[in-house]
Each structure stands twice: as structure tokens, then as C-alpha cells.
Amino acid sequence: MRVAVLLKQVPDTTAKIGVSGSRVDESAITKWSISPYDEYALESAIALKESGADELVAITFGPQRASKCLTEAAAVGADRLIHIVTDADFMDSCTVQSILSSAIERSECDIVLCGKQAADTNSGSTGPGVASLLGYSCVGSVTEVSMDGGKLSATRLGATGLERIEVSGPCVFTFDKGEVELRRPNVRGIMMAKKKPIESIGIEDLGIEIGSPRASLKSHSSPPEKPPGQRFEGAGSIEIVVGKLRDEANVI
Amino acid sequence: MDITIISEASNESLHPVTAQLVGAASSIGGQISVICPGGVGSPEAAKISGVSKVISVEGDCFDSYDCMAWSNAIVPFIDGDLVLTSSSAIGREMSSAIAAKKGFPVVQDITSLNDGISVSRSIFSGKAIEEVEVSLPCALSVRANTFQPAEGGGNAEISTVNVSEEVSVAVKEALAKAGERLDVAEADIVISGGRGMGDPSNFSHLYEVADEIGAAVGASRAAVDTWEEIPHSMQVGQTGKTVTPSLYIAVGISGAIQHLAGMRSSKYILAINKDPEAPIFGVADYGIVASWEESIPALKEHLSAIMSD
Known part of the structure; x- marks a missing residue:
């Protein structure tokens, strides 16, 4: 059994997100982290x-700075690091x-783990889409x-509550925040991780055909300011405020 | 343009978000059909105005949730070039799996939909908004309570199809039952507590207020991380749920940036905090500087008086 974990680098959740020229201003973001659900x-x-899996492959897809996710994964035990490098700011x-x-197929992993959604796009499309x-x-x-x-x-957290499931065959698991304590790397792990090579590849190296974009980003904007x-x-x-909720806001 | 809606179920009946999906679909026109996975809610779906047909897809594979089995079973009956689901956990998985199987792009959790197809959605859990243009055919998941529901009075034809699909996910054991309470992401009024509540047992006071006004009870990340009695499913904010109720009541929540991101788009915000400098007051329409111990009993009393008017 070979395990792949998909890690996305996102602005740290404490970061302020500013918009300049109808795009999120990435240059103002000082701290980038592994997306929280991906950490689980x-x-x-x-x-x-x-518990006996043959190999743990960490895969990230993003600009050069995203390789830091892989080094962090290596520090806690990832065996192989694959970085698919892109500078695109939006992809469908x-x-x-x-x-x-394609990257998972090439690394011959039959178990794939990732976050249920990324903390930047908040979508949740990747896991089920890749599985399909x-x-x-x-x-x-x-x-x-x-x-x-x-x-x-x-x-898993199902519609009727928390349940234990069993699955047969290759599977993608998408993670929610659990009770599990996240481990921190030790000094030896950090030193070893620095030496671990990162297989840096371009999209063209995957030998797949990329069609014309089916969705495009028109603009980013800041949420409207409240008076x-x-x-x-x-x-x-x-008592006054409850009256206002009823008569002014009409919400109760 | 033909539109296929995948209905959302809740406790063996149709979830109200389904009528909102029909409302969203009606705003851009086209023939609307509704697919009911496992047949749940198909008679109710047929009564939604604007629906031209309901396909009740039934079979053993719908006995418990298996994303791949469900999407495989549904895909053959999708003939629209726009597929809509709700943006619940299952809705997002369905739209994503169906899109990948059909070769469609997918955009999740949209809050507006215009001809073209142009959609907007919040990113960074509400810290910014993105506008995306998607080409047809495509799949979209839609955030609850952002589109006007279509009305009743429809009379669509229901066709029932029986399918069989291989299931690979088997439920072995129920570990904990889901709360009977409303989910924060779906409620029209949310009352949330933070670490300022002092002790998790004090959330019972928030539940009492919630019961008066039919609200869901949420929590800040600090509360969820500090007290194991407060489950992550209640967490509002960047690593929890993004909510947009008509009224959000924050009690003893200071207002960390991650929390503000997840609730600032609420229509009205009432903040109660004893610290006059708490950042939560920066986004509040109504801010009350007071302790929860003094405020909550008064809040319950006055809300109760209004509700019994």
C-alpha cells in the first residue's frame, strides 16, 4: 500500500487579505502555511x-514557495516529495x-489523503474529483x-452522525478537523528534511493534455465595509436592542 | 439551456435548500429537472413551481452514503448542461464527482449566479470575494439561504428508475448520533459563544436563548480548541463554517480575524462582550458592552416576550 498526501500552501489563517487591482495582494502576505485540513x-x-504502508509520498502543486510544505512533511516522515511547479494564479x-x-498515478499510490477543502479557495472539489x-x-x-x-x-462525520466505515480498494480520503493531536517535527527530522531531495516537475513533464480553460477569474474584491x-x-x-432587532432590523 | 438539480435530503424528506436551487435555476431560465438520490423527497420536489420533471433514482446503493456509488448511479440521468447541488458536504462531493465524470468544470458554494455563466463566491472564508466566469456545461454548488426559494404549486411528472451500483464504502458502526439541533451553516439565526463563556457548561444558557428564537448554537475556534465538550461542527470561522444568517449573536467572543471572516457577511450582527475594546464590536451592528452572565437572562426574557406577542 502506497500513500499520497496532497498538501496545498495557503496564506496563514491569521493573515489579513487585501485586494489591489482586483486581485488578492499576495505580496502583502508574510506567512504561508500548509492548509489546516491538509495538516490533519x-x-x-x-x-x-x-502501521505498515510502504511509502508516503507528499505532493504539492503551486509556485516555488510551496516547496516549504514538502520539507515540513518530510520533517514528520514523508518519504518522497513531489512538487508540480506552476505560477498560474487561477485554474479550473x-x-x-x-x-x-496524473501525479498520483505516476507515483503509484492507491491511498490518497487530502483536506476536505483548502483554506484559500474554500471549495472542496479536489478530493472527490481526483477520486472520480x-x-x-x-x-x-x-x-x-x-x-x-x-x-x-x-x-467520518456522516449525515446521521459520527460513524466508522470500512472501504475496499483504492480510495481518496478527505479530512476534517479531528481530535487528533498534530505532531511537531523534532530537530533530527528537520535536519533530515533539509537534505531530502524534492522532485520538482513542470506540468508539461506529466505528459497530459491540458485543454483550454473552462473557467476564468474575473476579479477579487473585498467584502463590503459595514457602517x-x-x-x-x-x-x-x-431590552432596547431586542426592540431594534424586531423593529429596525426585522430579523426576529 | 437545460438545468439538472440534484436534490438535498434531510431526515428522509426534501431539504428546503432544494427549492432555493430551483429559484436560482429559474433566475437564468431553461428547463429544470430534479434528480432525487434514493428517491428521497421526490413527491415534494414535484410540487416545486418551475420544475418540469422529477427523476427518482432508487436502488440499494442509496442505503448509506458512498460518494462514488451515488454519483455513478446519478450521472446517466443528467441531461442538463448546468448541474446544481447544495453546498453541503454531500452536495459539494456530488457536484465535484459528477463534474469530473462528465468532464465539466465545477465551482463551489456560489452566492450569486448570472447569465453568461458568471458566479461569485467568498474565498478565504469571507475575507474576500471572487467572481468567476464558467463555460457551459458545468456544475455549481449553491450556498444555502442566498437564493429566493421557488414557490410551491407545481405538478411535475415523477419518473422512477431503479439502478444498481457497486458500493465500496460500508458503514460498520454508528459512533455518535448527529445533534438534533440546527446546523450553524443552515440556520437563519445563530447564537455563538466564545471562551468568554468561562466554562462549556455555560453554553446551556445559549441553548435556552436559541430555543426561544429557533436559532442554531455556534462557537469560536478558541472555545472549540479549549473545551472538548464543544464539537468542531459548531465552529464558525476560517477552519470551521462560514455562516450568513439574518442575525448572528456573538457572546463572549473577542473576534479573532479567523472568526470575523466566517460571520461578517451575516445580515445583522449583535455582539455582547464585557471588553469594550474587543474587535468583534468593529463588525457589529449592535454592540453591548456587558458580561454574558448579566445579558443572557435579559436577552432570553425579552426575546421570549417578543416571540409570545
Whole structure:
């Protein structure tokens, strides 16, 4: 069993997002991190490796700076690092998914772990889309995956509650935030990771045909500013405010 | 343009977001058909005005949720060049899997839809908005409560098809039942507590207020991370849920940037916090500087009085 984990580098969730010239101003973002849900996927991927998976391949798709995700993954146990380099600021789902599926296929991984959505685009298309293209099963909103004698079982948040499922055959798991504690790399891990080679490839190296774009970004904008609100002091003002909620805002 | 809507189910009946999907579809025209996975809610879907046909896709594969089995079963019945789903977890997975199988692009969680096809959606959990142009055919998932629902009074023909699909995901054990309560992402009023609530047991006071006004109860990331009694499913903000209710009540929440991102697009915001400098007041329409201990009983009393008027 070979495990791939898909890691996306996004602005840290504490970052302010500014817009300049109808595009998000990336130059103002000082801290980039692995997308939070992908971190849970990485944690589970390491656990799978510890319980006997043959290899853990970390894959990222993005500009040069994104290679930092891979080094971080290596520091906690990823065996092989693949960076598909692109400078494109926007790609449609068809393109992203065919590139990632092709990279997974080339690395011969039958288990794929990723976040349920990225913290920048908030979409959640990649996991199920990649599974569909590869012909794998897909289990979403997972908080934990474990392997027992070649069988994979997972805990997922289903429509009726938390449930344990079993899956047969190759599968993509998309991760939600779970109870699992994320491990931090130790010094030795960090030193080893610095030496680990990153296989840096271009989209053209994947040998797939990329069609013309099917979706394009027209603009980014900031959410509308709100006028300053009304301020009240003390719990005695609750009655007035409740009246305003009814008569002014008409929301109750 | 023909539009295919994949209906959303909730407790074995049709989820109200389905009528909103029909409303969104009607705004750009075309013949509208609704596919009901597992047949759930098909009689109700047929009554939505503007729907021309309902396809009830039934079979054993719909007994429990398997993204691939469901999408494989549904794909053969999609004839529209625009596919709409809700942007719930299952809705997003369906739109994405169907799109990939049909070779369509997909755009998730849209909040506006115009001819062309041009859509807008929030990114960075609400810190910015993006406008995207998508070529047909395509799949879109739609955020709940952003489109006017289509009205009732329809009388569409229902055709039932029986399918069989290979299922690869087997549910072995139910570990915890989902709460009976409304989900924060779907509720029209949300009341959320932060670490300022002091102790997770104090959330019971928020539930009491919520019960008065039919609200869902949410929490800040700080509360979820600090107290294991507060599940992540309640978390509003960048690593939780983005919400856009008519009224958002924040109690004892200071307003970290990640939290503000997830709730600032609410129509009205009421913030209650004892710290007059709390950043939450910067986005609040109504800000009350007071402790929750004093405010919540008063809030419950006055809301209760209004609701019984």
C-alpha cells in the first residue's frame, strides 16, 4: 500500500487579505502555511506509514514557495516529495484535478489523503474529483484512518452522525478537523528534511493534455465595509436592542 | 439551456435548500429537472413551481452514503448542461464527482449566479470575494439561504428508475448520533459563544436563548480548541463554517480575524462582550458592552416576550 498526501500552501489563517487591482495582494502576505485540513491528512498519512504502508509520498502543486510544505512533511516522515511547479494564479477544476491525478498515478499510490477543502479557495472539489478521475472510492469528512491487515477503516462525520466505515480498494480520503493531536517535527527530522531531495516537475513533464480553460477569474474584491454599528453600555440596554432587532432590523 | 438539480435530503424528506436551487435555476431560465438520490423527497420536489420533471433514482446503493456509488448511479440521468447541488458536504462531493465524470468544470458554494455563466463566491472564508466566469456545461454548488426559494404549486411528472451500483464504502458502526439541533451553516439565526463563556457548561444558557428564537448554537475556534465538550461542527470561522444568517449573536467572543471572516457577511450582527475594546464590536451592528452572565437572562426574557406577542 502506497500513500499520497496532497498538501496545498495557503496564506496563514491569521493573515489579513487585501485586494489591489482586483486581485488578492499576495505580496502583502508574510506567512504561508500548509492548509489546516491538509495538516490533519498529513498526520493520518504518517500514522498509516507507521502501521505498515510502504511509502508516503507528499505532493504539492503551486509556485516555488510551496516547496516549504514538502520539507515540513518530510520533517514528520514523508518519504518522497513531489512538487508540480506552476505560477498560474487561477485554474479550473478540470485542469487541477487532471494534473494531480496524473501525479498520483505516476507515483503509484492507491491511498490518497487530502483536506476536505483548502483554506484559500474554500471549495472542496479536489478530493472527490481526483477520486472520480482515478476510479478510486472517496470518503469525505474523515477524522481518522487506520489500517488493519490491509483493510482500511475510517471515522467520518456522516449525515446521521459520527460513524466508522470500512472501504475496499483504492480510495481518496478527505479530512476534517479531528481530535487528533498534530505532531511537531523534532530537530533530527528537520535536519533530515533539509537534505531530502524534492522532485520538482513542470506540468508539461506529466505528459497530459491540458485543454483550454473552462473557467476564468474575473476579479477579487473585498467584502463590503459595514457602517459603524450602534453601541450600548450594560445589560440594561438589552431590552432596547431586542426592540431594534424586531423593529429596525426585522430579523426576529 | 437545460438545468439538472440534484436534490438535498434531510431526515428522509426534501431539504428546503432544494427549492432555493430551483429559484436560482429559474433566475437564468431553461428547463429544470430534479434528480432525487434514493428517491428521497421526490413527491415534494414535484410540487416545486418551475420544475418540469422529477427523476427518482432508487436502488440499494442509496442505503448509506458512498460518494462514488451515488454519483455513478446519478450521472446517466443528467441531461442538463448546468448541474446544481447544495453546498453541503454531500452536495459539494456530488457536484465535484459528477463534474469530473462528465468532464465539466465545477465551482463551489456560489452566492450569486448570472447569465453568461458568471458566479461569485467568498474565498478565504469571507475575507474576500471572487467572481468567476464558467463555460457551459458545468456544475455549481449553491450556498444555502442566498437564493429566493421557488414557490410551491407545481405538478411535475415523477419518473422512477431503479439502478444498481457497486458500493465500496460500508458503514460498520454508528459512533455518535448527529445533534438534533440546527446546523450553524443552515440556520437563519445563530447564537455563538466564545471562551468568554468561562466554562462549556455555560453554553446551556445559549441553548435556552436559541430555543426561544429557533436559532442554531455556534462557537469560536478558541472555545472549540479549549473545551472538548464543544464539537468542531459548531465552529464558525476560517477552519470551521462560514455562516450568513439574518442575525448572528456573538457572546463572549473577542473576534479573532479567523472568526470575523466566517460571520461578517451575516445580515445583522449583535455582539455582547464585557471588553469594550474587543474587535468583534468593529463588525457589529449592535454592540453591548456587558458580561454574558448579566445579558443572557435579559436577552432570553425579552426575546421570549417578543416571540409570545
